[in-house]
Amino acid sequence: MTNVTYPIYTQDTYIRHFTPGKWWNSIYTWDLGFIAEGLIEINPSLAAQCLNAYTTAPGSWSPFVFHGSPVPTQQYGFFDLWNKTQSKPLLHYFYPRLKQYYQFLAGHAKGSTTTKFKSGILSTWDYFYNSGGWDDYPAQVAVHRGHLDNKVAPAITTAQMIRVAKMLRMAALQLGKNKDAQRYKSDIITWGNALQKYSWNKKSGYFSYVEHSADGQSNEQPTKPFLYQDSIDYNKGLDGAYPLLAGICTPDQQKTLLNKIFSPKHMWTKVGISVVDQSAPYYQTGGYWNGKVWMPHQWFMWKTMLDLGRGDLAYKIAKTALDVYQQEVQASYDCLEYFSPTTGRGGGWHQFSGLSSPVLNWFNAYYKIGTVTNGFEIWIRQQNFNSACDTYNALLSFDDATAPHGRTMLICMTPNHRYKASFNGQTLSIHSPYSGLLAITLPATNQKGRLIVQPVD
Structure with missing residues (x-):
């Protein structure tokens, strides 16, 4: 987190800039959202500065500072900054900037082409070749190699924007901006229906890349899944599982995708979640992203497991990642980009802070x-620990654009106590893998309420 370069000139001013590595004297949008996530754990003020460097004031000539993969990580960074601080001044400052950022990627801003397909599936190919940061993701490579940018769209962009709309909706409701909240809900419904209608591939058990007619607009030819050698779903990998993050899957789809992620036959490896399904014919062990395990998309899946009430699977992701990272640091003293399921060792740039910063989130959590x-479905309105960190009190609201279901919170309390927890007076079960760590699954409700955790002895 000490990779800082100065000066960087952007938006008519000079900024101090956190960068993935000092080798790169440039801005990187999605990397810096993850650096902000790491900074939230050690210095929230610097995290806010990092987010501010990539968001722009309403009416600016650019809707946000963009370079690289258009994964909207600043949106997640602010969501977590709010849940850490509950700072209303920061909320009032950042909300209009984040809304502008959203409107461009949602296709609502003048000049945006992300909604060029009548299917409703979003695409950012017009702005960058990379939809998820994964340079050699097989389906993505095939799209560009075949010059199919105007015919084929991935699942991740639409899934990410559904989740961003849900987070911004909670922010809008906090601010009393009910019209904004309604617009977000409309987008959520439209995009969720599009993924279900056009992208879900029951045969493969993944959400597919969607192939459109020749001009992308015609209704004469139905959309179809983008296939490898005209027979196998090209999206067997994390892109195909991303609608889990959006919270739009049916119970059967959720069960199927969880099996894909955590089965050693598919994406689970001894070092974590492979970007590409190991059973796919286009899986390679020698790729950059293909055949490797990276921290950032594991972070998204980890947070998703908490949303799904699967604290056990969240722990599996985090514990595996921390162990793998620790082993590499002890062996090489490097902070590397990715890890090989074959060797267990890291690779890539040796002082890489950007997409490796989730290890800070996992350790602190x-x-x-x-x-x-x-x-991403719990909005903390108020919270406090007592001075001994053995009592916690919080007022929570929820993502009510998603159907009510159990959600897991992790709370690190002072060890050597037994604890009890309640939500609106209802006693909750607590899973404690070790003394001090509480994994609390909240009731299946979208009604706001008060969570109280206190010692029994």
Whole structure:
């Protein structure tokens, strides 16, 4: 997190800039959202500065500062910054900037082409070749190699924007901006229906890349899944699982995708989640992203497991990642980009802070007393620990654009106590893998309420 370059000139001013590595004297949008996530754990003020460098004031000539993969990580960064601080001044400042950022990627801003397909599936190919940061993701490579940018769209962009709309909707409701909240809900419904209608591939058990007619607009030819050698779903990998993050899957789809992610026959490896399904014919062990395990998309899946009430699977992701990272640091003293399922070792740039910063989130979530962690569906309106960190009190609201279901929160309390928890007076079960760590699954409700955790002895 000490990779800082100065000066970087952007938006008519000079900024101090956190960068993935000092080798790169440039801005990187999605990397810096993850750096902000890491900074939230050690210095929230610097995290806010990092987010500010990539968001722009309403009416600016650019809707946000963009370079590289258009994964909207600043949106997630602010969501977690809010849940850490509950700072209303920061909310009032950042909300219009984040809304502008959203409107461009949602296709609502003048000049945006992300909604060029009548299917409703979003695409950012007009702005960058890379939809998820994964340079050699097989389906993505095939799209560009075949010059199919105007025919084929991935699943991740639409899934990410559904989740962003849900987060911004909670922010809008906090601010009393009900018209904004309604617009977000309309987008959520439209995009969720599009993924279900055109992208879900029951045969493969993944959401597919969607291939459109020749001009992308005609209704004469139905959309179809983008296939490898005209027979196999080209999206067997994390892109095909991303609608889990959006919270739009049916119970059967959720069960199927969880099996894909955590089965050693598919994406689970000894070092974590492979970007590409190991059973796919286009899986390679020698790729950059293809055949490798990276921290950032595991972070998204980890938070998703908390949203799904699967604290056990969240722990599996985080514990595996921390162990793998620790082993590499002990062996090489490097902070590397990715890890090989074949060798267990890291690779890539040796001082890489950007997409490796989730290790800070995982460590604090499970080991730092006074840390509270949730997914993307819990909005913390108020919270406080007592001075001994053995009592916690919070007012919570929820993503009510998603059907009510159990959600897991992680709370690190002072160890050597037994604890009890309640939500609106209802006693909750607590899973404690070790003394001090509480994994609390909240009731299946979208009604706001008060969570109280206190010692029994």
